[in-house]
Amino acid sequence: MVNMLSAMDASASATGQAPPEPVFDVDEIQGNVLPGFMKPRMAVIALEFGDLASARRWLGELVPRVTTMSQTMASRLKVRQERLARGVSAGSTEAAQTLDDAWLNVSLSYTSIANLRGGGDASKFEDEAFRTGLADRSSLLGDPTDPSAEGNPANWLFGGPGKAADALVVLGADRQRTLQRLFDEVVEEALAAHLSVLYGEVGGKLDKLGHEHFGFQDGVSQPGVRGLLPGEPPSYLTPRTVDPSAVPETWLYGLPGQYLVWPGAFVFGYPTPGADPLLAAPAAIPGPAWAKNGSYAVYRRLRQDVAGFRAFAEEQAASLQDQGLAGMTGDLLQTHVVGRWPSGAPLSRTPDADDPDLGADPLCNNHFEFAADTPLLPLTGGHDDPYPRAKADPVGLTCPLAAHIRKVNTRDVGNDQGGRRASFQRRLLRRGLPYGPPFPKTGPDPAHGDRGLMFLSYQASIVDQFEFLNTTWMGDPVAPRSPSGHDLLVGQNGEPGAERQRTCVIVKPTVIGTVVAEQDVVIPTGGGYFFTPSISALRDVLAATPASD
Known part of the structure; x- marks a missing residue:
């Protein structure tokens, strides 16, 4: 049962009080899901497993290095404190000067989970897109069906036929040198465990404001996730900036215009959005029981022309x-x-x-x-x-x-x-950053046109959120x-x-x-559908040898 702040009537309009919100299990949720790394540097490594015993051992050794929601929030609070001390606005994207974090999260494909589990309960994942994989659903997103086209899966850097990734490691850091050191360590450890590196990319913000390669500031509109951080008293994950006298607006927004969304839209096991934004629908785990506190991850390497x-x-x-x-x-x-x-x-x-x-x-x-x-x-x-x-x-x-x-x-x-x-119910938590140098105003192009976005999103349903937005609305x-x-x-x-x-x-x-x-x-050049498990699921379920072995 999800922990709720109080047992008051769920109807805020009936009681005249804000709706009660769930308390997050901050030591279980991976930190890039909630609240998001939000670091100026990002790297991605796509890996293919060799023998399963080595894969399980590698995963088990990686678990202590996986950054949790609790660790991420502690660093985010330091950023806020430093900005306050320096007189920098609370919403600034300017990096903190004293932090040198290096963070790691890991996600797994359906095939790799099924193999690690010996089949077992992997079939309980309800999302058809996750079970099928990105490459086989690429045409549904509107990607080119011509095998000679750059955006066809046959030509992807990874994720296409014969190049499907079993694991996706996402890194975030404040400093380039620190990020590169962690990237090299992860690659070395993976190779030592007989994993194959299908793809690796290092990127980051192009400037302080966070513009993407077309020249527009990115990431302005993120959903505000409802929910509380444990403590005495508990505090909101998404800060509330609308004066409490403005009802019901103060219950609807984090920042003005930032709708508050129930966390079950992004993380398994929490209340989900209903028809009324102030009333949550029941919590759901559309997968095996151990999938609680997990989230689906979509990664798309998108080249920008x-x-x-x-x-x-x-x-x-x-x-x-x-x-x-x-x-x-x-x-x-x-x-x-x-x-x-x-x-x-x-x-x-x-x-x-x-x-x-x-x-x-x-x-x-x-x-x-x-x-x-x-x-x-x-x-x-x-x-x-x-x-x-x-x-x-x-x-x-x-x-x-x-x-x-x-x-x-x-x-x-x-x-x-x-x-x-x-x-x-269609919102995404977007966590991507650009790759490649900015487009030159004059002179030769050092990237030869290969620059773009390392798109990464988290959601509770790939079909109903990521694919819906791409296919049913954008396309x-x-x-x-x-x-x-x-x-x-x-x-x-x-x-x-x-x-x-x-x-x-x-x-x-x-x-x-x-x-x-x-x-x-915008041309897709690689990617995959993955699941980002909780810390205990990584350690006790996926890195463990199943009884059937």
Whole structure:
């Protein structure tokens, strides 16, 4: 039974009190799931097992090095304290100067779990995508079916036919030298245990604000996870910044605009989202009993064609001008494709020009709705919101319906799945960082075009969260609302036998312009579906020899 803070009535609206939230088992959950490493440096290592006895021994020896939620939270608190002492804003992405952490998490494929368990209860994992694997479901995501295409699994660096990974090790660190040392140690230990290294990549933030290679600040909108950290008194995992006098908003948000989501959407064994965001549905473990405190991990190595994206934007901006959208430029079209300006400032709040101050302000840069004018909220700590309010934009006159941020999160607008906030159950915990050097402004390209995103997400269902967003919303021209078009940033055209062409519309009060993309600018080059077990499951279940052996 999940520990709840109190036994009061679950209906917050009936009692006039905030809904009770579960207390996390912080020594069991791996730290990159919750609260997330959030380090400026990241590395990934994909491994293939040799004999099972060696694999179990390697896994057992690795367990003491696996970073827990408890360890991660302790470091995050140090970061907050240091920023406070230095006068750096609480939401800053600036790295702490005194920390030199090196963290490790590990996830396993369905095949490797089944082999380690001797078959056994691995079949109890209910997620079809996890059991099948990414490569065999690649076409469902809209990846190219042409075997000669770069994005087809046949050409992936790992994860394709004959290159499926059994284990994925994710590393995070404050400093490059420390990360590289840990990376080398993990590789050396894996090779000594007769594992094969299929792939290894080291990456990290391109700048202090966390821009990705197309030039847009990444990671602005993360779901706020409900739940409590143990202690006297317990504290919220996701800090609450809306003044307690603003009810029910103070119960709905962490940061303004950051919807609070029940943790069962991400971690097995905790209350799950229901139709009412304040009322949790029962906890679930859609797998074997030992899967509690675990989470599914999706890894995709996504190459970003920066030159191609910019050329597409310039070409289509000129076409939109011909269609009557005067003033459209390549840079402005890129902003419409994303839904935010490069600084992270949302189109919804500043439709005419970028505002770097807004983009860098975590108390304001995600505070907007689409269905109606967004009211300002009273904030704790004497903070205010001095920026223009977001106006109602239900049909996408300001932020297009096909903008990436609207395709993955409809916020307060109803969609093909239901009414307001029907996207709650589709959210992901995104933990990826860029790989490769920035695109050069002049001169030769040291990466020869190979730069992009080490995409990593955690969720309780690959089918209903990661795959749903990719296939049902981003890759569908009429969902979640129509008329919209494809997500031209990440979405693929998965229609059987269709050309790779994707389209969307830019709607203004008197003009509707059509944008056409003839080629992908984000290309999958590797990946896999994995499960991130609890610490005790790693130690006592997966590293142990099953009775059937």
